[in-house]
Amino acid sequence: MVFGILLSILAGTAQCLAEVRNTSYQPPPLQEYILWYRNYDSPAIRALLELALKKTPEYGDFRIIRSEEMGQGRVLRELAHGRTRLIDIANVASSTERESQLLAIPIPIDGGLLGFRVCVVLPHSLPLFEGVRTVEDLRDRGIRIGQGLHWPDTDILKINDIPVITHTRYELLFRMLRNDRFDCFARGVSEVMFDLAIENDPELVIEPSIMLAYPMPSYFFTSPxxxxxxxxVQLGMERAILDGSFAQFLANYYGKAIETLALDRRTVIVLKNPFLSEESRMVGRQTLDNLQRRLQLLSQ
Known part of the structure; x- marks a missing residue:
């Protein structure tokens, strides 16, 4: 009887193995990822997401799709609710609130450069910045800075007692600058060159002497x-860090901007940012502490 049971088990095992051999491998279906249009239109951000997705072929082939045009506030609401499929991934600056409401991939997409800001100004405003060395100088001269209404930078500037003029749409901030609604449109050193190439306006110039600096890592976020x-995305970015392709990405996309902006010769004005989680605060502090070394590496 025992022998008969063993024969039955062996026969069943053989049949299962035959079925496995006769079943062809089915790869995962094509995955479509809807990326916020602002990020999609940025060659650097789209390239980094593509790099991360390519590093994870076991998840299947992919296609990155441009989202409909919407402001950052709505993007965050759509991701947090997760009820509609208007967006899957967005790259924005981090904050405690955002990390509590969304899933953050806690790797700064630009090596931490977003918290280093230079001023896009009109030529006639340049004398206003001459001799500025401290936060107190910014306040004393009444320099107004333009930012997006829902950007963490706005709260950072306000808590440092710097006048801020806001709007919900990024594109309209350039129009407001041209109309002298504010004196400086503070842009991250990792994005300002791309911004000006898109605007293609010779009346917009980069103020040459100062740089605002505050810990503010920029992450990819998804729905919770x-x-x-x-x-x-996180696995892909970690693999890219380990094999060196992330470092090459940083050099390719941001090295020229570092050199052009001459960041190592600017006066660095450090602002406090109390709106970060402990993890992101540590990342931000390391970025500020290693500023000179990062600039040297990216400009090589």
């Missing part, structure tokens, strides 16, 4: 319910 996408 989309663990699969968050895990894929």
């Amino acid at each position: 319910y989309d663990y699969l996408t968050a895990h894929r």
